[in-house]
Amino acid sequence: MRSPLSLQEKITLLSQFYRREHRLPGYAEMLTLFDYRSRNAVFKLLRRMELAGVVRIGANGKLSATDRLSGAIRLLGQVKAGFPSPAEEELADTISLDEYLISHPAATFMLTVSGDSMLDAGIHPGDLVLVEKGREARHNDVVLAQVDGEWTLKYYICDAHGVRLEAANRRYPPIRPRQSLQIGGVVRAVIRKYR
Amino acid sequence: MRSPLSLQEKITLLSQFYRREHRLPGYAEMLTLFDYRSRNAVFKLLRRMELAGVVRIGANGKLSATDRLSGAIRLLGQVKAGFPSPAEEELADTISLDEYLISHPAATFMLTVSGDSMLDAGIHPGDLVLVEKGREARHNDVVLAQVDGEWTLKYYICDAHGVRLEAANRRYPPIRPRQSLQIGGVVRAVIRKYR
DNA sequence: ATTATAGGTGAACGATCGTTCACTGACAAG
DNA sequence: CTTGTCAGTGAACGATCGTTCACCTATAAT
Incomplete structure (x- = not known):
């Protein structure tokens, strides 16, 4: 017979359920969980x-997840300041990348960069770009x-x-369209994932 | 008296509710919605x-959101291929940035770059880095x-x-630690948000 | 004109939820 | 040793959910 779970362990179980099922469990499921x-x-x-800030209970009793449960991360300051103390960390805002980087999910697409024409703008081959249509x-x-x-x-x-269109690499001259220019969308973010 | 809503309009309402409340509505709430x-x-x-792929109904009748509802975006191919046809777009995988870039939310933090020591690695001042502790x-x-x-x-x-530590900018010489080196975490991703 | 289909309504039923109340045992504080 | 608190149990109740069935109206197809 195992020792009772701590609150943090229960929060971990709830978070795992939420990330796996994309919803919070009902009461019957929580009895089992x-x-x-x-x-x-x-x-x-x-x-x-709710006091711990991982769920929110609406006026109608309905349960919602907060960012703390749904995979958001902590937003700190500048690199040079490094990590704050554990207490300050605890108070840091959370941020969901999905919400922060994407304002129109249905119109936003991720593509992989294959050329080097934008190298001087910090866009390297292999990088990912979020392009918003329309x-x-x-x-x-x-x-x-x-x-x-x-x-x-x-x-x-x-x-x-x-x-005109300009590269961010001196090896590529500016492009002046003779006919109409076809723009597929605007780059909203560049992402480079390591490992 | 307005004309009846199309399926797509109802999906939009549901998506808006989900993003605002971080949960799907119950039956009573959907009557109103x-x-x-x-x-x-x-x-x-x-x-x-469910047939449209925006929700999933479990064996126990419980409703879950799919990526299509929860703000994920479409994952396309390489930039040079641009956008596929609307039919191909419809079939494209979806991807959640939160899930794709972050494997340990509780140990991952976002910080803002302020220096230029990593410029040649495509990390510019103002960029965001995701750093994973531990x-x-x-x-x-x-x-x-x-x-x-x-x-x-x-x-x-x-x-x-x-x-040793090396910059990605010739203006900064390598650093060989005399005492123990303190690593706060490993950079898992770099993000540059435009506008 | 007839038939079929889609998408809604209402009712009914059992299951589950959300909440309150009284209680219990373990543990901490005095 | 006594008292207080915490975190669980069980029961009860009304509300809501999830599902099925029969039905209706509008629209499309024949």
């Missing part, structure tokens, strides 16, 4: 988890554009001389 | 939404390390001569 026999115990545990390109945006039948990333430059 | 009077109508609508640094990892009381990002180089 926490090895309880009493729904009142579940009721009380949820109060304690967003009007503005001066200095990085855009996904079609040039000579091939898609490419470039700066979108719009000045007194009209519109 | 979709302007229904009958729980059987909700029941049938959920079948249709992960052992390996050769060629980008790490968050403490040098002379200040935290910095560097390559972690481990060879026959021992351990």
